[in-house]
């Protein structure tokens with residue numbers, strides 16, 4: 123029985139990964155899922171995962187060394203998703219990014235070293251490379267993160283690598299592009315614009331809307347992590363992406379078209395500070411091992427938009443209170 127410690131497993135990608143593992147390996151695995159349940163953690167994301175010997179949820183903080191130590195015993199594979207993950211929040215209040223993304227990763231690495239885990243997968247991000255106007259970053263390119271979020275992630279990325287070099291901990295680092303899919307907190311571009319459009323609210327487009335991101339369906343990301351766990355080499359970094367590069371305006375067009383909503387909802391607002399123009403990663407390394415995404419962008423995007431349309435119970439309550447207060451405070455306007 124293979125035992126996983128998944129951190130941040132009540133968040134967007136972590137909860138999809140829990141679903142992925144249980145669907146694929148069912149009775150053959152045990153998952154311990156540690157999540158602090160910050161504003162971004164949501165047990166609704168796991169509502170259809172029954173508590174069982176195969177999935178145990180632990181409400182806790184990865185910065186809590188005693189708690190992490192207690193749950194690391196007997197673990198084979200650590201997959202560290204837990205992080206503060208929203209660039210806009212890191213601009214307003216970086217503190218928690220430094221604590222969770224860097225110090226939390228340190229606590230996990232220490233416990234993994236002590237308990238001799240067989241694999242430690244650090245979920246990093248393509249944002250650690252910074253912006254690139256033409257071409258794509260390979261794993262050997264230098265890191266030039268430009269937001270407090272991406273700088274924190276770069277710190278954890280290199281800290282994890284140092285545990286491989288210094289202590290021989292079997293660490294693998296993944297750097298994935300922007301994800302989309304069900305259960306993504308409605309502060310990120312796609313779920314924000316879909317849920318706003320559904321209730322005829324404005325879609326706030328930063329700057330000229332021509333910033334480019336490479337969009338990957340979340341289940342393809344989960345599949346890539348599982349693939350790397352089995353076929354990756356310790357101490358290596360793997361870029362993950364699908365090559366679906368679109369501007370924010372192109373994403374907005376698709377959402378408005380699918381929901382049959384007017385372009386008048388598009389509202390140009392002040393640009394994000396330090397806004398990276400384009401992210402692009404070269405995924406030749408993971409593809410040379412035999413992995414490629416299974417979902418087409420067009421179909422997975424339509425599926426995602428439909429999911430938010432079908433599940434207002436999931437997102438309606440998230441678009442109130444704290445979330446609106448955050449926007450008002452930081453952007454001096456309502457959404």
Ligand code: NAD
Pocket residue numbers: 129130131132133134135136156157158159160161162163164182183184185202203204205206207208222226245246247248275297298299300301302306307
């Ligand atoms: P998310 O914000 O939706 O989820 C983060 C989860 O971590 C939440 O459930 C939250 O409660 C939990 N968490 C936060 N602080 C914690 C702490 N101290 N202890 C325990 N749990 C804590 O984020 P996401 O979009 O699912 O991203 C998951 C990971 O993937 C992050 O490490 C992120 O940097 C990385 N990543 C995300 C993307 C993307 O497009 N979303 C792309 C590449 C990499």
Ligand code: TYD
Pocket residue numbers: 208209210300309310311312314326327328331333334335370394
């Ligand atoms: P986001 O989903 O925050 O992901 P990231 O910044 O980590 O790539 O943003 C994706 C792109 O969408 C980015 O160029 C910023 C832009 N954006 C907007 O134009 N308006 C918004 O309200 C948000 C949240 C993002």
